[in-house]
Amino acid sequence: MAAPLILRRELFSLVKILGGISQLGPRGLGACSNHRKCSQTRFELLQRPNSFFHTAAYLSSTPFPITVTDEPDTLFQKVVVLIKAHDRAVLDSYEFFATMAAKELGITMGKVFEPPKDIEKLTLLKSVHIYKKHRVQYEMRTHYRSIELLHVTGCTAQVYLEYIQRNLPEGLAMEVSKTAMEKIPDHILEPMWKDLPIDDKSSK
């Protein structure tokens, strides 16, 4: 009685999801700017007008096509992932997950440490009217966890960050800072004083 209803609803919702998510481009998540030496990206998904979105048990997405290009891949000296949360237990489990994922993918890990927490305190009056001597204090604690990845290519970093970000639990915020390595421009490679003696001799 209830089973065929559930099945129909699930099928209907799956069809709608596939229709909705096909609009997403291949670099929907984990986009980074490759132009600067040290860039900072915040993990923020844009609000999409998905008024026809109907839910199913899990969000299923179509696999993105693999693109092959000739341009050289960006090299990152360091990718620092800073995660903020209110709950230390969730941070511990997420750190375990991220470190395990990096180990499985063969990414060299740098420091994985816990920066000291920040406590933001507010002192307010307890009563609506008068009673100045009786106050109430509220606090908001932000715990941090920092994961460093050393010497990664752009593709690896993109894949790893996308995987990490898709599985980010609710209530956690992530900040990614990347330090890219660039080739030294040709006009700086040779030292300038090599040209100077020739000039002096010619002038004299």
Add this chain to the structure above:
Amino acid sequence: MATSLSSTGSARLLTALARSSLLYSSFQSRSFHATAVCCKNRAARIRIGKGDKPLTYEQALHPHHIAHRKGWLSQHTSNLKGEQGAAERTVEDVFIRKFMFGTFHGCLANEVVIKRRGNVLVVCALMLQKMTPQRFYFFIGYSEALLSHFYKCPVKLEIQTLQEKAVYKYV
């Protein structure tokens, strides 16, 4: 034996004297005693009563137990240091709770939990089995569609049903 009897007798005398003196004093001098009304915290606390009122785990624990024995009812990143949009999320949460309370009238077993994962709003609720499953499915679909329209983001409802409310203690 005899000593205990005499002590109780004297105790009764004393209490009788005390009561009479109190009555006598109340007739003589009535003093007005004022204390600051807000000495005790009253936020989100249900006071101890006779012992017949059932309380859920959420209601039984006081707000200073959050992050120690309680979790959070609304999980989003805007209250973290350096994040924006706390007021908007709070207003959305208030509306969603009122909406759920109204749509599933009398069916909510516990508080509604709201989670935000990326763009998706996940509303988790525990319901009592007061309606038929078909009505439940209709209400779930209706609230998902309506809330998605309001907030322009995917809204998922995760409902679990119980026979009756899960009681943690009686107060």
